[in-house]
Amino acid sequence: MAIQDRYNEDDFDGFVQELIDRDMLDPKQTGIAKYFLDHGYDALSSKQQFVFDQAIATYTIDECKRCGMDIPWCEMMEAYDNGGYCNYCQHMMEKIEKE
Ligand SMILES: [Zn+2]
Structure with missing residues (x-):
């Protein structure tokens, strides 16, 4: 696209x-x-x-590095800051790190 x-x-x-x-x-x-x-x-x-x-x-960021989803604009700045992940994956990875 x-x-x-x-x-x-x-x-x-x-x-x-x-x-x-x-x-x-x-x-x-x-x-x-x-x-x-x-x-x-x-x-x-x-x-x-x-x-x-x-x-x-x-x-x-074209798509999330982890799940391949298109990043919506409202999450784009965050994705740029966190290295290319959507909010969901960012959240999941934080959860995994803590466990
Ligand atoms: Zn994702």
Whole structure:
């Protein structure tokens, strides 16, 4: 699935907002990301879309390393931080570690 197809999914805007809030994008990417939030992907020029796609791809985990599930955007930041696992697997692994 092309990454652009997922920009319409729930919580994608929240993910972009979090990238901005956490200062994870460079100034140029941040400007484009803010413009995206206000005006949508189609309002970006093709050059801006290219920069935006690259920025998003940097922080996107395609699927969970353990169960292979697509990571929803609302879990993406966490998956990026924990090395590529969905919430469920992250939780299961923590449980296994404790036992
Ligand atoms: Zn998983």
